[in-house]
Amino acid sequence: MSEYAIELKGVSYTYGKGTPFMKLAVDHVDLNIRRGIITGIIGHTGSGKSTLLQMMNGLLRPQEGTVLLDGKDVWEKPGKIREIAFRVGLVFQYPEYQLFEETVRKDVSYGPKNMGLSDAEIERRVKEALAFVGIGEELYDASPFDLSGGQKRRVAIAGVIAMEPEVLILDEPAAGLDPRGRAEIFGNIVNYKEKTGRTVIIVSHSMDDMARYAEETAVLCGGRAVMMDETKKVFSAGRETLEKLGLNVPQITLLMEKLAQMGLPVSKDVFTVEEAKRELLPLLKGGQSDA
Amino acid sequence: MLKDITLGQFFPGNSLLHRLDPRTKILCSILLIVAVFLAKSALAYGVLILLTAALIIISQIPAGTVFKALKPLIVIIIITAFFNMFFTGGEEENVLADFRIWFLHPVIRVEGIVSAVKMALRIVLLILQTSVVLTYTTSPIDMTDGIERLLSPLAKIRVPVHTFAMMMSLALRFIPTLIEETDKIISAQKSRGADFSSGNVIRRVKALVPVLIPLLLSSFRRADDLALAMECRCYRGGTGRTRMKIMKMTAKDFLFILFCALFIAVRFLPMISSSALGITGMNFSF
Structure with a gap:
């Protein structure tokens, strides 16, 4: 077992290569995500965060460099790339917009079902995942579209947790929620990490959230990883340095x-x-x- | 990836053709279409080929990109050429090949080959010219504005020109948004193990449900929001509405229209005499 859950080695990605719309999104990024802790990735809009995440779970293939999951190149067998998505669970921004099933239970079991698990195992995972996000049994058969915004978000996150990924990545998990909703979501995530001991990556542009929840923090700017260290050390870089990177203290x-x-x-x-x-x-x- | 789909074919740039008024470009496309259809003689076709080449150069769009516009129509061009080759009547002495397949009796005559080449050339020229003059160099929004202005006289006989133009520009405006959204939802469901590329047709269609439902929902939500936002800004249709960007025809627009109109004269270019080709009794008309 390698010390790091995910290692990025010189990873680059350019959108629309060879067209006038060409855009370098990620530029030779080296990043090591330590196992079993919450790592924060921070950077303002357009810093390449989302592209980076999609390379971590095999949705995008890096045009240069390699992504190692548990020490192994994820693109070693391109035909089995779907399995990487099961091992690295990615929760997109505003995940509640991906809900589609008639009931909460069915929606959460979509991922485990795609993994080809047995019904009993699916049932167990759905229950566990929904418990992690604080959705009670009384809501299992409710339509996800009847829930409140915060509840929808939590059901959507449960949909990824139910796949029991080794690494859970959340892109702006608290975007658009009120302070209480934010605290609840982050509370759920911290609790999930404590109980399962699995690796979690949180992407955010809120320095306050990073300071509170992330043990290590990587700073992205213009597609490059400019800092990667313990959160405290990153923040001690000083206000001017951080503000130059477009971040607020x-x-x-x-x-x-x-x-x-x-x-x-x-x-x-x-x-x-x-x-x-x-x-x-x-x-x-x-x-x-x-x- | 869906991102690679270019909408329409607009290719941003700053050439003369990019800077012309969209109305000019629409009118000129029509003029050039007429010119291509009027062309009869080989000389006329030669002139039009040169014109097309010149337009491509002026537009500053890579020739390879321009020729990509032909790709979806290759089949049509081939079929058209094929039928013209066999079904053009002509003199018996011009028969080049004579097939007997079962009860069919297709014959290839010189006239047929000439007509096939002409038809193919005609379609190719049409596409290349209109793409360079119009679709490659005019943004979709400019295009709808141009169409609205050109059709505005119809508003007098109660054709809701403005409404149509607004619908068109809204639709165009939201196509990239929709594509982006689709992309996002597909990625999200893929992250949950959705498999869109294996299994039989029914399985694949079923695999799309998790994409289509969220997409439909978000379209409705977006339409609602948009309607509300428009109402909040007191949108009440086209009457009395002014524009931020007022289109203005300048001297170069009128000159370009004149230039294109000139090519209608290809109709009167003399034919290269058929004797020069060493064939008698050739008939170029369609």
């Missing part, structure tokens, strides 16, 4: 910077609300006793 970091400027003895390397709480609460208590 988390809002809580901005707040802490302001406080430091105003003369409070706080660290500037704070990236989540939790950490800020730990920094600020003692100060607040200290302040009270002074008064």
